[in-house]
Structure formats: C-alpha cells, structure tokens
Amino acid sequence: MIECDKKGTLFVLSGPSGVGKNTLIDQFLKRNPDVHYSISATTRRPRKHEKDGSNYYFLTEEKFKAMLERGEFLEWAEFCNNLYGTPLKPIEKMLNSGIDVVMDIEIQGAKQVKDKLKEAVLVFLIPPSLAELKSRIQNRQTETEQEINARLRQALVEMDVGRMYDYYLVHDNTENTVLELEAIRQAETQKIRRINWDKVIDSLKEGFNA
Amino acid sequence: MIECDKKGTLFVLSGPSGVGKNTLIDQFLKRNPDVHYSISATTRRPRKHEKDGSNYYFLTEEKFKAMLERGEFLEWAEFCNNLYGTPLKPIEKMLNSGIDVVMDIEIQGAKQVKDKLKEAVLVFLIPPSLAELKSRIQNRQTETEQEINARLRQALVEMDVGRMYDYYLVHDNTENTVLELEAIRQAETQKIRRINWDKVIDSLKEGFNA
Numbered sequence: 001m002i003e004c005d006k007k008g009t010l011f012v013l014s015g016p017s018g019v020g021k022n023t024l025i026d027q028f029l030k031r032n033p034d035v036h037y038s039i040s041a042t043t044r045r046p047r048k049h050e051k052d053g054s055n056y057y058f059l060t061e062e063k064f065k066a067m068l069e070r071g072e073f074l075e076w077a078e079f080c081n082n083l084y085g086t087p088l089k090p091i092e093k094m095l096n097s098g099i100d101v102v103m104d105i106e107i108q109g110a111k112q113v114k115d116k117l118k119e120a121v122l123v124f125l126i127p128p129s130l131a132e133l134k135s136r137i138q139n140r141q142t143e144t145e146q147e148i149n150a151r152l153r154q155a156l157v158e159m160d161v162g163r164m165y166d167y168y169l170v171h172d173n174t175e176n177t178v179l180e181l182e183a184i185r186q187a188e189t190q191k192i193r194r195i196n197w198d199k200v201i202d203s204l205k206e207g208f209n210a
Numbered sequence: 211m212i213e214c215d216k217k218g219t220l221f222v223l224s225g226p227s228g229v230g231k232n233t234l235i236d237q238f239l240k241r242n243p244d245v246h247y248s249i250s251a252t253t254r255r256p257r258k259h260e261k262d263g264s265n266y267y268f269l270t271e272e273k274f275k276a277m278l279e280r281g282e283f284l285e286w287a288e289f290c291n292n293l294y295g296t297p298l299k300p301i302e303k304m305l306n307s308g309i310d311v312v313m314d315i316e317i318q319g320a321k322q323v324k325d326k327l328k329e330a331v332l333v334f335l336i337p338p339s340l341a342e343l344k345s346r347i348q349n350r351q352t353e354t355e356q357e358i359n360a361r362l363r364q365a366l367v368e369m370d371v372g373r374m375y376d377y378y379l380v381h382d383n384t385e386n387t388v389l390e391l392e393a394i395r396q397a398e399t400q401k402i403r404r405i406n407w408d409k410v411i412d413s414l415k416e417g418f419n420a
Contacts, residue, residue, distance in 0.1 A: 002338065002380050124402070126410070128212065130418040159414065163407040167400040170212050180400060187397030190377040190390060192334070197373040200336070204369065208340040 003203040005196035008036075008095040009188050010117055011102045011181075012110050014162075015125030016155030018137035020171045021104050022055070024125065027178045028102065032185070036094050038103035041067070044082035047142055075105060075112035084109060100185065107161045114164075121188055123181065124165040128172045130155070213413040215406035218246075218305040219398050220327055221312045221391075222320050224372075225335030226365030228347035230381050231314050232265070234335065237388045238312065242395070246304050248313035251277070254292035257352055285315060285322035294319060310395065317371045324374075331398055333391065334375035338382045340365070 015021055029037055041057040043064050052058045059067075064083050068076060076085030086103060094101050105113070113120050127133040133155060137148050162168065167184050171177050188194065225231055239247055251267040253274050262268045269277075274293050278286060286295030296313060304311050315323070323330050337343040343365060347358050372378065377394050381387050398404065 002336070126212070126414065129416065130414050134418075156411075156415075159411050163402060165402050167397065168402050168405075168410070169400060180396060183393040183396035184400060186390060186393035187377065190379060190394060192373060192375050192378050195378075200378070201366075201369050204336065204340050205366075206339065208344075 001203070002200055004200050006098060006189070006194055007119075008097065008099040008101060009185070009194065010091065010095060010113070010120040011035075011100065011185065012113050012120055012122045013102060013104050013125060014107050014110050014122070014158075014165070015171070016127070016133060016158050017151045018133050018140065018155075019125045019127050020136065020174070021125055023174055024169075024171060024177055024181070025102060025104055027174055028181055031178060032100075032182065035100045035102055035185075038086055038091055038101050040084055040086050040103070040105060041073075042082055042084045044080075044084075074116060075109035077106050077108035077112075079106050079108070086113075107158050111164070119194065121167070121184065122165040123167045123169060123184065124162040125169050125171050125177075126159065126162070128170055211413070213409050215409050216308060216399070216404055217329075218307065218309040218311060219395070219404065220301065220305060220323070220330040221245075221310065221395065222323050222330055222332045223312060223314050223335060224317050224320050224332070224368075224375070225381070226337070226343060226368050227361045228343050228350065228365075229335045229337050230346065230384070231335055233384055234379075234381060234387055234391070235312060235314055237384055238391055241388060242310075242392065245310045245312055245395075248296055248301055248311050250294055250296050250313070250315060251283075252292055252294045254290075254294075284326060285319035287316050287318035287322075289316050289318070296323075317368050321374070329404065331377070331394065332375040333377045333379060333394065334372040335379050335381050335387075336369065336372070338380055 013021055013025060025037065029035060039053065039057055041059050041064060043059055043061045046058055061083065064085065067073060072087055073085040074088040074091055076083065084106060086105065091101055110122055114122060130152065134148065134152060137143060137151055143151065169177050169180050223231055223235060235247065239245060249263065249267055251269050251274060253269055253271045256268055271293065274295065277283065282297055283295040284298040284301055286293065294316060296315065301311055320332055324332060340362065344358065344362055347353060347361055353361065379387050379390050
C-alpha cells in the first residue's frame with residue numbers, strides 16, 4: 001500500500017445564479033459521501049424549502065458582523081445587499097484530516113479563498129447558453145422580470161471573472177457534469193505536488209533490499 | 211454548443227523499466243481511439259514481438275544522429291547506451307488540430323518536453339512496490355540478473371526525479387489505472403487556461419440579447 005500523506009482538497013464551486021449549483025452539488029455528494037459540504041453563513045432570507053444548517057446558516061446581520069470582526073471567516077462577500085461567508089476552522093480541520101471539502105460561493109469569496117489557500121481548486125459552472133439560464137431562473141419563480149434581467153447582466157460580469165478559475169464545467173446534463181467533476185477530483189488526487197513524494201518512495205521500498 | 215478553441219494536450223508517460231507502461235498505454239488507446247500515440251525513434255534493438263513503426267521507429271545510430279543535427283526532435287536522450295527521441299513536427303500538427311497525444315519517454319526526455327511545451331502534462335507511473343517491479347522485470351525474461359539489479363537501482367534514481375512530474379499513477383490493476391489516466395485527461399480538458407474563455411462567453415451569448 002502506497003502512503004503519501006495527502007491532505008484534503010478544497011473544491012470551490014461558483015457560477016451565475018440559476019446555473020444549478022445546488023442540483024449539481026447534491027448529486028455529487030450523493031455519489032461521493034466521503035466529501036464534506038461546507039455550509040456558508042448568510043444574512044439573506046431563506047428561499048422556499050431552504051433550511052437553516054442545511055443549505056446555509058441563516059444569520060442576522062449583527063451576528064454575521066460580530067463573527068467577521070473576530071476573523072472567523074475564510075472568505076466573505078456582499079451580494080445583492082446580503083452578506084455571505086464561510087467559517088474557517090471547520091474547513092481547516094477537515095482538510096488536515098485528509099477529507100475533501102466542497103463549497104459553493106460567489107466569485108468575490110472564491111478570490112479570497114484562493115489568496116488564503118493556494119491549493120484550493122476553483123471550478124466555474126456555466127450554463128449551456130444564456131437563453132437556457134434565463135429559462136431556469138424564470139422556472140424558479142422567485143424573482144421579478146426586473147430582477148431576472150439584473151441576474152443575467154450579473155451573470156455576464158461573473159462569466160468574465162470566471163477566467164481566473166482553474167476549471168470550468170458546462171451544466172447541461174447533471175449526470176455528465178457530475179462525472180466531469182469527479183474526474184477533476186480524481187485528477188487532483190493524483191497530483192504529485194499534493195503529496196509527500198519522499199513518503200511514496202519510502203513505502204515503495206518497504207520490505208525490499210535493492 | 212459551447213465553443214472554446216481547445217488545442218490538443220500532450221500527455222507524457224514515464225516510469226521505471228518494467229512498470230508496465232506499454233500495457234497501460236495499449237489499454238488506454240483502445241478505450242480512447244481519438245488519442246494519438248506518438249512513436250519514438252530509438253537505436254536500441256527490438257525486443258521480442260516489437261515491430262518497427264509500431265512500438266518504435268528502430269533507427270541506426272547514423273540516421274538518428276543526422277536527424278538530431280537537423281533539429282528534428284522534440285526531445286532525445288541516451289539511456290543504457292541507446293538513443294531515444296521524438297520527432298517534433300507530427301506532434302505539433304496533431305496538437306494544433308485539437309488532437310490529444312500520448313507519449314512514453316524516459317525522464318531525461320520528459321524534462322526537455324516540459325521545457326519546450328509548457329502545457330504538456332507529465333504523468334509518472336509507479337509500481338505498487340519494488341518487489342513487484344522486480345518480479346515483473348524477471349517475468350519479461352530479457353535481462354540477466356545483473357541487468358535486473360541495474361534496472362532496480364535505476365528505478366530508485368528515476369523515482370526521485372519523478373517529483374518534478376505533474377501526476378503520478380500507481381500501476382496495480384491496469385483497468386483502474388486506465389480510469390485514473392482518463393480522469394486526468396478529462397480534468398485537463400476542463401482547464402480554463404487551456405481554452406479561449408472569450409470564445410466561451412461569445413458562444414454563451416449566441417442568439418440572446420440581454
């Protein structure tokens with residue numbers, strides 16, 4: 001058995017509103033139960049079916065700002081007048097135990113993560129087309145026509161920033177996209193710079209005198 | 211349909227003699243017929259079952275050195291008193307046509323490839339253990355005991371240089387190892403720095419006025 005001292009990898013998933021990040025992550029986690037999902041904190045109102053501690057920790061603005069002052073976030077961002085942030089300690093603990101973590105954050109937050117954790121893997125999810133994105137947002141029935149158009153303009157801005165990400169995935173067929181995300185995870189596992197190569201050599205030699 | 215102007219990726223596979231590079235590559239190519247296998251030129255004698263133009267182009271030393279002087283190699287190396295090299299032009303042509311290429315070369319050659327083609331992906335194949343590697347070389351029945359021991363000492367030296375590679379694969383079960391190599395290929399396909407992101411954005415907008 002080859003030993004390699006691999007730490008967990010942090011996968012950061014971003015993409016325009018309505019691209020289907022939740023659907024993709026749900027399917028990915030079902031097939032990869034060894035991956036931990038990092039739950040963000042936010043001050044935005046829960047959507048229909050969203051539960052505290054499941055999709056997000058829904059915090060008051062006061063509570064969020066208190067945590068921010070104590071430096072308890074890996075990243076935080078303001079988006080559409082709401083605050084979003086990721087508590088740092090639980091993530092570090094998982095990664096140090098060799099557990100992969102996946103998180104779903106906005107592009108402003110993703111930049112901060114990459115600055116603090118160089119080894120994080122940034123994945124940008126794009127829709128098959130803008131027309132398809134618009135239709136998905138419309139089906140959600142949570143935004144007005146005006147809000148939808150603002151989302152689409154925002155999507156184009158985010159798409160431009162997307163170029164700083166490591167990988168992109170086209171979210172067309174969820175089943176296929178999950179497989180592509182799994183391939184990215186597998187490949188990252190095989191990266192030599194993520195492991196202790198001396199330990200690999202030592203475990204190869206084990207019980208052998210050349 | 212998202213367009214991204216992706217060029218082909220060059221996958222360089224190395225690993226100690228006897229690790230089973232040929233077996234792995236054969237299986238990989240069978241499952242991925244769209245990948246081109248780059249055949250190296252060498253001055254070493256063909257092994258049993260090896261055919262000119264199939265495993266290698268078997269060249270005389272004179273012919274090899276003439277090509278070398280004309281700068282016709284992407285990389286070349288001397289190994290165990292034999293010369294090995296990869297003709298450059300056919301590789302460039304494939305990559306520019308968007309075709310992935312896989313090549314099997316020694317570590318000295320791999321370094322030269324990475325120097326010349328920064329975007330090449332270097333994969334290092336390791337055996338599950340040194341004892342297993344010895345047994346595989348013995349089964350080949352082409353080397354004397356003395357040559358086998360030299361191979362094993364060489365393997366340890368190469369293993370150390372392996373740390374400059376991008377990825378490693380443990381060649382235990384060929385079927386699994388092929389899947390891991392396929393995951394690496396898939397992940398590299400999704401890398402944003404390999405594509406034209408502006409073209410992606412343009413094709414997303416197609417037929418849509420935000």
